Every structure is written in structure tokens, then in C-alpha cells.
Amino acid sequence: MTVRRLSVYFRCLAHLEEDGVKTISSQELAARFHLNSAQVRKDLAYFGEFGIRGIGYDTAVLRAEIQRILGLDREWRVVLVGFGNLGSALFHYRGFARQGFRIAAIVDDDAAKIGRSVNGLVIEALAELPRVVKSQAIQIGVVAVPAEAAQGVADRLIAAGVRAILNFAPSRVKVPKDVRLQNVDLSIELENLSFHLGQGAR
Amino acid sequence: MTVRRLSVYFRCLAHLEEDGVKTISSQELAARFHLNSAQVRKDLAYFGEFGIRGIGYDTAVLRAEIQRILGLDREWRVVLVGFGNLGSALFHYRGFARQGFRIAAIVDDDAAKIGRSVNGLVIEALAELPRVVKSQAIQIGVVAVPAEAAQGVADRLIAAGVRAILNFAPSRVKVPKDVRLQNVDLSIELENLSFHLGQGAR
DNA sequence: TAGATTGTTAATCGATTAACAATC
DNA sequence: TAGATTGTTAATCGATTAACAATC
Numbered sequence: 001m002t003v004r005r006l007s008v009y010f011r012c013l014a015h016l017e018e019d020g021v022k023t024i025s026s027q028e029l030a031a032r033f034h035l036n037s038a039q040v041r042k043d044l045a046y047f048g049e050f051g052i053r054g055i056g057y058d059t060a061v062l063r064a065e066i067q068r069i070l071g072l073d074r075e076w077r078v079v080l081v082g083f084g085n086l087g088s089a090l091f092h093y094r095g096f097a098r099q100g101f102r103i104a105a106i107v108d109d110d111a112a113k114i115g116r117s118v119n120g121l122v123i124e125a126l127a128e129l130p131r132v133v134k135s136q137a138i139q140i141g142v143v144a145v146p147a148e149a150a151q152g153v154a155d156r157l158i159a160a161g162v163r164a165i166l167n168f169a170p171s172r173v174k175v176p177k178d179v180r181l182q183n184v185d186l187s188i189e190l191e192n193l194s195f196h197l198g199q200g201a202r
Numbered sequence: 203m204t205v206r207r208l209s210v211y212f213r214c215l216a217h218l219e220e221d222g223v224k225t226i227s228s229q230e231l232a233a234r235f236h237l238n239s240a241q242v243r244k245d246l247a248y249f250g251e252f253g254i255r256g257i258g259y260d261t262a263v264l265r266a267e268i269q270r271i272l273g274l275d276r277e278w279r280v281v282l283v284g285f286g287n288l289g290s291a292l293f294h295y296r297g298f299a300r301q302g303f304r305i306a307a308i309v310d311d312d313a314a315k316i317g318r319s320v321n322g323l324v325i326e327a328l329a330e331l332p333r334v335v336k337s338q339a340i341q342i343g344v345v346a347v348p349a350e351a352a353q354g355v356a357d358r359l360i361a362a363g364v365r366a367i368l369n370f371a372p373s374r375v376k377v378p379k380d381v382r383l384q385n386v387d388l389s390i391e392l393e394n395l396s397f398h399l400g401q402g403a404r
Numbered sequence: 405t406a407g408a409t410t411g412t413t414a415a416t417c418g419a420t421t422a423a424c425a426a427t428c
Numbered sequence: 429t430a431g432a433t434t435g436t437t438a439a440t441c442g443a444t445t446a447a448c449a450a451t452c
Contacts, residue, residue, distance in 0.1 A: 001443085003393070003394055003397050003398075004390055004394065006393075006397075007390045007393040007394070008390075010393070011389070025408085025409060025410090026409075026410075027409080036444065036445055037409095037445095038411095038412095038444075038445055038446070038447090039443090039444060039445075041410065042411085042412085042445095045412075049410085049411070051409075051410050051411075052409085052410075052451090052452060053409055053410040053411080053450070053451045054407075054408045054409050054410075055408080055452060056408090056409065056410080069397065069400075070393045070396055070397045070400070071396040071397055071400030072393065072396060074400075076399065084291075085287075085290050085293075085294045085295075086291040088287050088291070089286075089287035089288045089290070091287075092286075092287045093287075093372075093388070095372045095388055095389050095392070096392070098389075099389060099392045099393060099396065101392060101396075139399070140395070163399065164395060164399055166391070166392075166395060170295075170296075170297045180395065180398050180399055182395040184388065184391050186295070186297055187209065187213070187297050187300075187301060188206055188209045188210075189384055189386050190297070190298070190301045190303060190368075191205070191208075191212070191272045191274065191301060192205050192209070192384060193342070193366060193368060193384040194272055194273040194274060194278065194301065194302070195205050195208075195271065195272045195273055196205075196366075196382050197273060197278065197341070197365065197366055197382055198271075198272070198273030203419085227432085227433065227434090228433075229433080238420065238421055238422090239433095240420075240421055240422070240423090240436095241419090241420060241421075243434065243435065243436090244419095244420085244421095244435085244436085246434095246435095247434085247435055247436075251434085253433075254427090254428060254434075255426070255427045255428045255432080255433055255434040255435080256427065256428035256431075256432045256433050257428060257432080258432090258433065258434080259434090
């Protein structure tokens with residue numbers, strides 16, 4: 001939960017820095033997100049002493065610290081598996097690059113797509129995964145295939161040596177404990193929205 | 203938080219029902235998600251008495267109850283704003299229809315796209331939003347436009363009369379209190395993944 | 405020094421879990 | 429009736445908030 005809040009602080013600080021704001025207090029930061037100032041201080045203090053008593057936090061310093069804590073100061077090398085609508089959307093999504101996620105390879109199992117070049121990157125065959133992961137020093141596999149194919153793709157990614165899987169397929173996949181799995185599950189968001197809309201109607 | 207867990211129970215129960223499992227205990231259900239059985243019972247009891255003492259829960263009955271609670275037994279009418287990569291991916295995403303989200307209209311401000319027909323649905327001009335929302339009885343607006351355009355689109359959707367906004371743009375938008383806003387923020391998921399991968403490396 | 409704001413300890417609150425009477 | 433499992437109350441735990449000494 002703290003990590004999610006750190007993400008939020010980070011984006012806010014980046015904006016403040018752009019706007020030329022030099023320092024900010026936990027009070028001001030908290031007000032922007034309807035949080036308690038003690039919570040903001042505690043979240044930050046957990047990772048170190050970044051503030052100056054009587055002054056607040058140096059915007060640029062704190063932004064850089066959070067960036068480092070979140071691992072946003074380094075690049076992660078990613079293979080995108082599946083170049084259908086979703087895969088294509090993710091490939092063109094700017095946010096990926098902005099967060100340091102560099103799509104270093106694309107694979108698909110559709111013969112019609114293999115060999116096609118997008119932005120200078122050639123789509124490779126799914127069977128080439130082990131070679132691609134190794135030669136491109138890839139750490140993360142992004143699963144953008146239909147639900148039925150997700151587990152199989154995840155297994156192949158892990159066998160090929162990725163350390164983490166970002167799963168966009170609308171299905172849960174199982175991974176060993178030493179592999180980090182992050183699901184981006186649209187269904188849960190839709191159900192959440194549906195629930196709250198339904199409540200409002202009553 | 204309970205709603206998120208209900209979503210998970212729902213999917214599990216749907217599977218169990220397909221597999222012909224007639225009843226399930228809170229114990230068994232909890233075991234599947236590494237939860238406490240008391241928590242499962244409490245989550246369910248919050249909405250009514252669905253279980254049978256000494257037996258457990260009737261899979262089909264509980265599935266139907268949760269479906270109703272989550273509002274998944276009815277249809278929500280949706281307008282998709284933006285038919286770029288992301289919009290197109292969302293349009294073809296089966297999960298939408300599966301959860302009862304019926305894309306009843308598509309709008310875009312790109313003249314090259316307006317008038318194009320996808321699966322029998324004609325892409326309309328953004329300016330037509332008020333008419334489209336009214337004539338199609340639309341309740342939810344899905345924002346799939348670039349970050350810079352998101353707030354403007356949200357404002358127009360609200361003015362046109364939608365009750366909820368599902369925002370996929372990588373930017374926070376502000377909405378009045380009576381409009382339900384659900385952000386699907388990929389950045390936070392990426393930062394979460396990045397953080398945990400970074401920790402593992404230390 | 406006076407005013408402000410941090411980092412942190414103690415108090416509070418809410419959510420999770422254990423325990424058990426009710427009951428199938 | 430005996431065994432099992434619910435719904436719910438009471439106990440525990442963790443996260444949030446208030447308060448304040450430290451210090452810029």
C-alpha cells in the first residue's frame with residue numbers, strides 16, 4: 001500500500017518540480033490527496049530521512065529519492081508476447097517507456113505477423129523466446145495473449161529465464177515463488193464500477 | 203476491499219459451477235486464495251445469509267447472489283471515446299461484454315476515423331456526444347484518449363449526462379461527487395513491479 | 405530566539421482472525 | 429443424535445492518526 005502511495009507522491013513531485021516549486025511540506029502534500037500529513041511523513045521516513053525540520057522536503061531531492069526507491073532510475077528490458085490489439089496498444093503506450101520499461105523484443109505465434117517490423121523491431125516467433133530473452137538480456141515478460149494461452153506463455157517465459165511477468169490476459173496464471181507476477185486485471189475494475197453504480201441506483 | 207474479494211469469489215464459483223461442484227464451504231473457498239475462512243464468511247454475511255449451516259454454500263446460489271450484488275446480472279451501456287490503439291483493443295476485449303458492459307457507441311475526433319464502421323458500429327464525431335449519450339441511453343463513458351485530452355473528454359462526457367467514467371488515460375481526471383470515477387492506471391502497476399524487482403535485486 | 409515542520413512514539417481506529425452458539 | 433459448518437461476537441493485529449520532542 002505504501003508503494004502505491006509513493007507512486008502518487010512521485011508523480012505529484014515531478015509536476016511540482018516542473019512548476020518550479022522548490023520545497024513542500026508533508027501538510028501540503030497530504031492536502032492534495034486527502035491524506036493525513038503524519039501518514040505522508042511516515043511513508044517517506046520508512047525509506048530514510050529526506051526532509052528538513054522546519055522547512056519541509058526539497059522537491060527535487062525527494063522526487064529523485066522516490067524515483068530511486070521505485071526503481072524508476074533504471075531501465076527494465078521487456079519482451080512483449082502477443083501483438084494483437086492489446087499488444088499493439090501496449091507497444092504504442094508511451095507510459096511504458098516513461099517508466100523505464102524498454103520493449104526490446106516482440107514475439108507472436110501468428111505466422112502472418114512473424115517477420116513484420118514495427119518501429120524497427122522485428123516480430124519473432126514464439127518458439128524463439130529462449131534465444132530472444134538471452135540475447136536481449138530481458139528481465140520482464142508482458143503477456144498480451146488470449147486467456148486460454150496465458151498460462152502456456154507464462155511457463156515458456158519463465159523457462160526462458162524472465163524474472164517477472166506482467167499479465168494482461170483476463171486469467172490468473174501460476175508462477176514459482178521466485179518469479180514476480182503482476183496482474184493487470186480489468187475484470188476486477190469493471191466489477192468494482194458495476195457494484196458502485198448498482199449501489200447508487202438503490 | 204470486500205468488493206475486490208467478491209469479484210475473486212465470483213470467478214471461482216463460476217468455475218466450480220461449470221465443474222459440477224454443488225456446494226463449497228468457507229474453508230475450501232478460503233484455501234484457494236490463502237484467506238481466512240472467517241473472512242470469507244464475514245464478506246458473504248455482510249450482504250445476507252447465503253449459506254447452510256453444517257453444509258456450506260450452494261455454488262450456483264452463491265454465484266448468482268454475488269453476480270446480483272456486483273451488478274453483473276444487468277447490462278451497462280457504454281460509449282467508448284477514442285479509437286486509437288487502446289480504444290480498439292478495449293473494443294475487441296471480450297471481458298467487457300462478459301461483464302455486461304455493452305459498447306453501444308464509439309466517438310473520436312479524428313476525421314479519418316469518423317464514419318468508419320467497426321463490427322456494425324459507426325464511429326461518430328466527438329461533438330455528437332450529447333446526442334449519442336441521450337439516444338443510446340448511455341450510463342458509462344470509457345476514456346481511451348491521450349493524457350492531455352482526458353480531462354476535456356471527461357468534462358464533455360459528464361455534460362452529456364454519463365453517470366460514471368472509466369479512465370484509461372495515464373492521467374488523473376477530476377469529476378463531480380455524483381459521478382463515479384474508476385481509474386485504470388497502468389503506471390501504478392508498472393511502478394509496483396519496478397519497486398519489487400528492485401528490492402529483489404538488493 | 406520564535407516559528408515551522410520533521411521523524412517518531414503513543415493512542416486510536418478499522419480490519420482480520422479466533423472462538424463459539426446456533427442450526428443444518 | 430453426532431458431525432459439520434454457518435453467522436456473529438469478542439480478541440487480536442496492523443495501519444492510520446494525534447501528539448510532541450528534536451531541530452532547522
